[in-house]
Amino acid sequence: MNKKYFLYILAFLSLQATYAQTSDLTVEKIMQDPTWMGTFPSNVQWGPNSEYIYFSYNPEKNPADSLYRVSRKTPTQLEKVSWQDEQKLIPQQGDFNRARNKKVYTREGVLYLYDLRKEKEEKLLELSESLSSPQFLNDEDKISFILDNNAYVYNLDTGTLNKLTNIRTGSQKEQKDRELSAQDQWLQDENLQLLEEVRKRKENEDAQKAYRDMTASPEAFAFYTGDRHLRNLQVSPNAEYVTFQLITTADAKDTDVPDYTHLSGYTVNLPARSKVGSAQATMEAMVYNLEKDTVYKVETENLPGIKNLPDYVKDYPDKEWKEEVREVYPNGPWFSANGEKAIMVIRSRDNKDRWIAQLDPETGNLKSLDRQRDEAWIAGPGIGYSWSGGDIGWLPDNKTIYFQSEETGYSHLYLLNVESGKKTQLTSGDFEVFDPMLSNDGKSWYLTTSEVDAGQRHFYKMPVRGGKMQQLTSLTGNNEVALSPDEKYMAIRYSYTNKPWELYLKKTSASAEAKQVTTGQSQEFQKYDWRDPELVKFEARDGAMVPARLYKPSATANNGAAVVFVHGAGYLQNAHSWWSSYFREYMFHNLLADLGYTVLDIDYRGSAGYGRDWRTGIYRHMGGKDLGDQVDGVKYLIAEHGVNPEKVGIYGGSYGGFITLMAMFTEPDTFEAGAALRSVTDWAHYNHGYTSNILNEPVNDPIAYKRSSPIYFAEGFEGNLLIAHGMIDINVHFQDVVRLAQRLIELKKENWEMAVYPVEDHGFTQPSSWTDEYRRILKLFNETLLD
Structure with a gap:
């Protein structure tokens, strides 16, 4: 056989084997309604008497979660709370007295007092308008609250009400202008004489106002x-x-x-x-x-x-x-x-x-x-x-x-x-x-x-003036603790890298055992052996050690290609040991690894969890150190994990989409393909609260904006790019990618496409949109990195 022909056949068979890698996962499966995964507790809180834990849960797969509760005495017996009983629950908001045996709060604008020892609720005050923000004063026989933008004090002993302030909206002139003219006053008086029910309603309103304002005289100081x-x-x-x-x-x-x-x-x-x-x-x-x-x-x-x-x-x-x-x-x-x-x-x-x-x-x-x-x-x-x-x-x-x-x-x-x-x-x-x-x-x-560890969260107790911290949780991952009001028990919402959130109960002691309360994973979800990605660190060009999650394919599946994922939000942590808020992307990375890709998920500069200097490393230059961390991550994959330098893709949404664009425009020798989702393309068009912190204001610091915005670097695009965006995105506006698309057209750039989603905001909600988007991402990587 001709040697050149033999080598061609080997290359063809190798390519076919690469494409033949399969997975039990599909894009359609992992992007469907998340209820397929099971039900997981959220909004965990205690009742006022430290007996019941309340949480949102949905084992029945209803359109929305319901309220459940479990007694700390029988933690395996979950009970759905009826809507009638839910209306009677003591709200979490409110104020305790110093002895913590009484709580004052409002429900639907009505003032209540709850006695924890007697387990008795007492309605204190109901007026025509809603009360809010009740607080015990130093004299705990008195409660302050807010009504109609004014402060009041209610005396528990005498039942009397004292209006403290006289704050009025608008100006004094506007108040005077609201007074009735002689003609309008005549019409109102006639109406009150003729219609008994209208007269009764007016008399009732006047009586209530007089009760509220009993301490205020017509000449009292008013603040407008x-x-x-x-x-x-x-x-x-x-x-x-x-x-x-x-x-x-x-x-x-x-x-x-x-x-x-x-x-x-x-x-x-x-x-x-x-x-x-x-x-x-x-x-x-x-x-x-x-x-x-x-x-x-x-x-x-x-x-x-x-x-x-x-x-x-x-x-x-x-x-x-x-x-x-x-x-x-x-x-x-x-x-x-x-x-x-x-x-x-x-x-x-x-x-x-x-x-x-x-x-x-x-x-x-x-x-x-x-x-x-x-x-x-x-x-x-x-x-x-x-x-x-x-x-x-x-x-x-x-x-x-x-x-x-x-x-x-x-x-x-x-x-x-x-x-x-x-x-x-x-x-x-x-x-x-x-x-x-x-x-x-x-x-x-x-x-x-x-x-x-930076990738774990644990709960501690420490003397008030400082000293040794006693670690009260021990499960590896994230332990979100709701402490019972009597401080004797902890309700722990816990998760690990490949285990979604579950509820645990534990006495407030380091040596006590945490008992699992919920088991929410569906059988279908448990069928797949979800990866526990390796937490790694690689050295960046400035000597910083950058944390990341590494998803490795099996030796037989490895195709030499790699995908770098860039999390959104900028200030967010994802290279950690608990269940990610990017759970769809986590599952997609399992699919990619099954198909032979090596996946790296980096907590680049600007990410949360690593202190001030890490957070502010992007100041005045987004697309600087944060993008450098992505490029150095690729060098790490090439040196340590045998990745082919010509087979590297990158993708991410929001801030991750922005980094993807900067990568494709300024690092074309590093990234062959990229998928930029809901991306900021010009920071001068994003919001004030987030952007002005990092880049100051465009009129004062244009240098920072021009070196941080991908639209200024579109000339450098050489690879293969997918742009995806929701058309009703009120966070990163669709206008961002429209302006970028026009730049790419004017620059006569090829090998890019745009997918638009007419019914989607910044965070997609429809499984059909998620599925379409990630099918396109997978197709992009398969067609550009595996040929």
């Missing part, structure tokens, strides 16, 4: 909000002050997303967000001094560093930069239990500063206690965001506050004495702290950390 919206109204524990925020909305131009498949048969524009750099809402913090019967603004102009310019201004030497007082978002206050002290969290609008400050409610002045500055942006577990203070509060001594900070590079728990200024770090190390909470007696902390 003007064109501002009121938020976060609260009463201090000693009932001496009421605090609130006033929001002035911005006149920003919002975008519209056309829905071509609207039920009406017409094209309907869906309201969506504005773009980064547009005008933003402003916030003011206010104090209502009840004794002085007046309102004043919390002053933030004297905070240290309030006029600091960001470092990036040095890249624009020809632009004039003024040192001005920056806009801030004041959050809080948080009052000490006795109401004598208060703290606030102030965030600069550019999100480069967070101040924790003590508020003097008598004057509205602030004293800075702690300043955290980051030239990139402030974030991290427990740190909160612009309109949130994060995990912060007081110890029972009324002089020590707790909070989280990334001061050391990882989010840890701190104490600070507001009288002495002494700050104490309670936890330390290359790990992060999540959701710290004080024990009922105030002597201990309960908290979750990643101390065991």
Whole structure:
């Protein structure tokens, strides 16, 4: 036989064998309605008496989950809660008294009190409008609540109601303009004389208003909000002050997303967000001094560093930069239990500063206690965001506050004495702290950390002033703990890499055994031997060790090709030891490995779980270190796992779609094929809250936007590209890929295609759309990487 012909036959047979690799999985199977996998618990919470665990569950495969419960005494007996009983449940929201034997709350706007010892619910107050935000005051015979944007106090002993504030919307002139003219007053009076039922209703409304306003005189001070919206109204524990925020909305131009498949048969524009750099809402913090019967603004102009310019201004030497007082978002206050002290969290609008400050409610002045500055942006577990203070509060001594900070590079728990200024770090190390909470007696902390491993979460108990942490969970993976109100038991929502979430029950002890409560996997799901991907680290070009999940094919199936998956959200962790929120992609990676592909899923720079420097590694250059990590991951696959450098594909959605485009446009020698799903193509068209943190604002930092947006690099495209996008995506708008498509057309680029999904938003919901999208992805890789 001719030698050249023999080699051709061998190559042909080898190619046929490659395509002949099979799997028990199909795209249709893994992209169908997720109920095929089984039912898994969510929204786990305890009843107030620590007897029952409640959770959402759906073993009957109904259109939606139902509420189930299980007694800690008989944890194997699951019970569906009827809708009648569900309406009677004590809400999770509300406030306990100091002894934690009474709870005050609202249900459908009605004020209730629940006695845990007597297991008795008492209706306290029902008015014509909804009540909200009830709180026990220092004098626990009194409860504050909010009604119609005003603060009230209800006396449990006497049943009397006291209106504390007189806050009115609009201006005083607008209020006057609402008064009836003589003609309209005559018509109303005539109606009341003629119609008895109308007269009765008016008399009832007047009586209720008089009851609410019994302490207010016609000459009482009134505070008008003007064109501002009121938020976060609260009463201090000693009932001496009421605090609130006033929001002035911005006149920003919002975008519209056309829905071509609207039920009406017409094209309907869906309201969506504005773009980064547009005008933003402003916030003011206010104090209502009840004794002085007046309102004043919390002053933030004297905070240290309030006029600091960001470092990036040095890249624009020809632009004039003024040192001005920056806009801030004041959050809080948080009052000490006795109401004598208060703290606030102030965030600069550019999100480069967070101040924790003590508020003097008598004057509205602030004293800075702690300043955290980051030239990139402030974030991290427990740190909160612009309109949130994060995990912060007081110890029972009324002089020590707790909070989280990334001061050391990882989010840890701190104490600070507001009288002495002494700050104490309670936890330390290359790990992060999540959701710290004080024990009922105030002597201990309960908290979750990643101390065991960045890819695991465990629950701990620690002395309130710091010391040895006692690990209370032991199952490898993620342990989401709901602690019973009496702190004697833990309801644990647990999962592992290849095991979806199940519910476990365990005594609050390190040595106790965790007992499995639910078993939700379907028989069909259990038939397949789901991979436990290897957690690996490879070295990036700057020496950083990058974590990733590695899915390896069998030796006989290995075709030498590789696929790199890029998770979305940017700040998200996926190379971990628990069940992924990307469960469809996880199953798809099992299918790819069955077919002979090596799959690498990387927690690139910008991902969550690895501290401040990892999070901010993408500052001012998305598509820099994060893309470099993908390229270095491919080098790792080639060097360590025998991957053919000419057979590498990449895919991902949202931020992952953005990275895919940058990879295809700027690294054509590394990636032969890519599937970019719901991708950002030009960051100047994304939202403000996310983008301005990382790239600042386009008008101030155009350099960052131009080097971070794929649309500027489309000239470099050489390989094979699939672009897929939902047409009613109100997060990353369809406009993004339309503009990119026009660029590719103008550049006369070939070997790209676009798949559009007319009924889909950013997160697909229809199995038919998921199936079509992933069939196209698989086809792309099979046809371009295996020839």
